[in-house]
Amino acid sequence: MKSLKRLLLQLVEQLQRYPGLMAVLAFTSGIASYILVERKESLAQFIAVFLLLSWLWLLSDNWLRKRIEQRFGVAIPPTLVRFTLQMVHQESLFFALPFFLAVTSWNHGQAAFTALIMLCALISLIDPLYYKKLAPRRTLFVVFHAFALFVVLLVILPTLFQLTTSQSLGAALAIAGVLSLPSLSTLMPTGHWWRFPLVILLLAVLSAGLWQLRSFVPPAALRLTAITLSHEIDYAQRKPGPSIHRLDAAALHQQGLFSFTAVKAPRGLNEKIYHVWLQNGKEVDRIVLDITGGREQGYRAWTHKQKFPANAEGKWQVKVVTESEQLIGLTRFTVTPAITPPPQ
Known part of the structure; x- marks a missing residue:
């Protein structure tokens, strides 16, 4: 000893x-x-x-x-x-x-x-x-x-x-x-x-x-590897279309927006996350997603928001958060007034 x-x-x-x-x-x-x-x-x-x-x-x-x-x-x-x-x-x-x-x-x-x-x-x-x-x-x-x-x-x-x-x-x-x-x-x-x-x-x-x-408190087990806003999704390839950061109110109401995210987590971890849509800092929608850990490029999932306020102009954010409101990541876009066609 x-x-x-x-x-x-x-x-x-x-x-x-x-x-x-x-x-x-x-x-x-x-x-x-x-x-x-x-x-x-x-x-x-x-x-x-x-x-x-x-x-x-x-x-x-x-x-x-x-x-x-x-x-x-x-x-x-x-x-x-x-x-x-x-x-x-x-x-x-x-x-x-x-x-x-x-x-x-x-x-x-x-x-x-x-x-x-x-x-x-x-x-x-x-x-x-x-x-x-x-x-x-x-x-x-x-x-x-x-x-x-x-x-x-x-x-x-x-x-x-x-x-x-x-x-x-x-x-x-x-x-x-x-x-x-x-x-x-x-x-x-x-x-x-x-x-x-x-x-x-x-x-x-x-x-x-x-x-x-x-x-x-950052969610130590989760990591956002991709977040994209687009008008379309390639369902076969599970990939979003062209990224959008600015659009007019008419296009927003006509086509809506897909919010595509890829979240990486340890294998075996099942997690519920939310896409939170905010207009000028005020929450207007919250859409739930279930993800599963273990995928190399992250678990790919998306939500399609089609209903927007009549007055949709302004600064928008889409936050990806956990059930306990821990932020995983976010993206921003701007909605401008609808473009009126020129008189004939």
């Missing part, structure tokens, strides 16, 4: 000497997993299981350390525990980052969420920031810990269990909240009966607030 302990300490020392190595490995595994998840390869699922187990190990850290010391007489040094926690944070954030980079709509509030992941990943990489600025501030550290867990769950849950994006978001919020209870409880004064109910209430309020901001 002494040799094992010495080996672990040497490993920690080497990794601390090269702190960027773990982040590079984590980011590389994230890119590899992003590619493999789309094909549902066993390696991608293995990485997801490893991350999930590492989080469960961290949550039972104190109990495990006591049992190991009682059973084998080996006291795990605090340095190793702190480094392991940092390593799991790095692995989780850099693993999830490629998924979010690929699906974020950068002209939307989603950019702030993905930027926050990048900031947290950077903090986990820089030791002076992580150990001297973040770790001593207990409340901030608990929030950081819960956020890293929430982010990695958004990627893992659709991968392992084929949960829909909406189900994954709700489950990730619930799991991150429940598993943060031991950490949050340390922030409350001891010896009071209201301590635990207050923690539960605090978690419920935070979860409800985050749920209201769910549209800013």
Whole structure:
């Protein structure tokens, strides 16, 4: 056991000497997993299981350390525990980052969420920031810990269990909240009966607030590979006709518009999405679509909208969203006044 302990300490020392190595490995595994998840390869699922187990190990850290010391007489040094926690944070954030980079709509509030992941990943990489600025501030550290867990769950849950994006978001919020209870409880004064109910209430309020901001969370498991507005669809080839970005009101009312989308998702994932039509920022229609994951070019589907308001002029958007209102992508078009034919 002494040799094992010495080996672990040497490993920690080497990794601390090269702190960027773990982040590079984590980011590389994230890119590899992003590619493999789309094909549902066993390696991608293995990485997801490893991350999930590492989080469960961290949550039972104190109990495990006591049992190991009682059973084998080996006291795990605090340095190793702190480094392991940092390593799991790095692995989780850099693993999830490629998924979010690929699906974020950068002209939307989603950019702030993905930027926050990048900031947290950077903090986990820089030791002076992580150990001297973040770790001593207990409340901030608990929030950081819960956020890293929430982010990695958004990627893992659709991968392992084929949960829909909406189900994954709700489950990730619930799991991150429940598993943060031991950490949050340390922030409350001891010896009071209201301590635990207050923690539960605090978690419920935070979860409800985050749920209201769910549209800013990119759907990590879904990626829009194509969106086209057209007057026609080639049903045999499942391809849209010429793309339209500007048309007059007469043509819109006479022919309507097809909204063609291709959405890429992990194999085995069945998802319900919506085409939301907005005129000058106001929703006028919402059409549901069922998609299935696993296709190389994304699941191709379309809706045909023929009924438009009498006064259809203005700026239009077609948003592709999940059941929980998470934006997958959007396109825009402009409707101009009808062109009146010249007098004969």
